[in-house]
Amino acid sequence: MKITIAETEKRFDELAAWTIIGQMLKKPDSVIGLSTGQTTGNMHKIVAELYKAHPFPTEQVRIFNVDELINLPRTYSGSCYDMILRQIVEPLQIPLEHFIMPETMDVDYKKESRLFEEALEQAGGADLQMLGIGWNGHIGINQPGTPFGSDAWVSPMDPIFEKRVREETKVAEDYPLGGLTLGIRSIMKMKRVVLIAKGEHKAEIIKKALKGPVTEDIPASVLQLHPCCEVLLDAEAASLL
Ligand code: GLP
Secondary structure, eight states: OEEEEESSHHHHHHHHHHHHHHHHHHOTTOEEEEOOSTTTHHHHHHHHHHHHHSOOOOTTOEEEESEEEESSOTTSTTSHHHHHIIIIITTTTOOGGGEEOOOOSSSOHHHHHHHHHHHHHHTTOOSEEEEOOOTTSOBTTBOTTOOTTOOSEEEOOOHHHHHHHHHHHTOOTTSOOEEEEOOHHHHHTSSOEEEEEOSGGGHHHHHHHHHSOOOTTSGGGGGGGOTTEEEEEETTTTTTO
């Protein structure tokens, strides 16, 4: 696995942004998977700024996010749909019909998971996935214990993230929340995966995922077996390697 360590957070954001842009330039009809969260906000901003300064063809690019919250409207500002729409799809003028995302409300989620997977396959499969990692090693929303053979499915969220979503949305305590996520097998099928992490709080899990045993207890550890996985870290996230 090629591991790139950026000296600063700013450099990390720039390198990650250029990874996305580079893929679009190399293959203008690329199918590109993104992740939401604190890791990706700045890199998406840089992608949008560079596009504005130096526009390049984006009409054939297909974009998706690796996961989405369910039972919440797309208009909720914390939905992945809303974030990727505002951060990438709209600023880069990517046609809305090229934004591949599952429905989030009032649907049969099993069927929706299958349709999400099929839509990506019909588009030719993901050329690139920029993949974040959670504090407990989750990728997408696949929590520790998720079978490596999983396809897209609805997974529980990690408890810390779920608490935040519940506070932000003020839904009732018993209101069902979860995340529709591409599964571990879906991620392993992608042509190229770039695992991204920044900050000291990711150092411990990065060490476990990259240097520890491949185990379902640390979902990201499966990437050690991916034929084309690169890792991009800032110096803090890489500090225990
Ligand atoms: C959430 C998202 C993931 C993301 C992870 C890390 O679980 N659903 O896609 O990779 O958080 O988020 P952050 O970058 O904020 O640490």
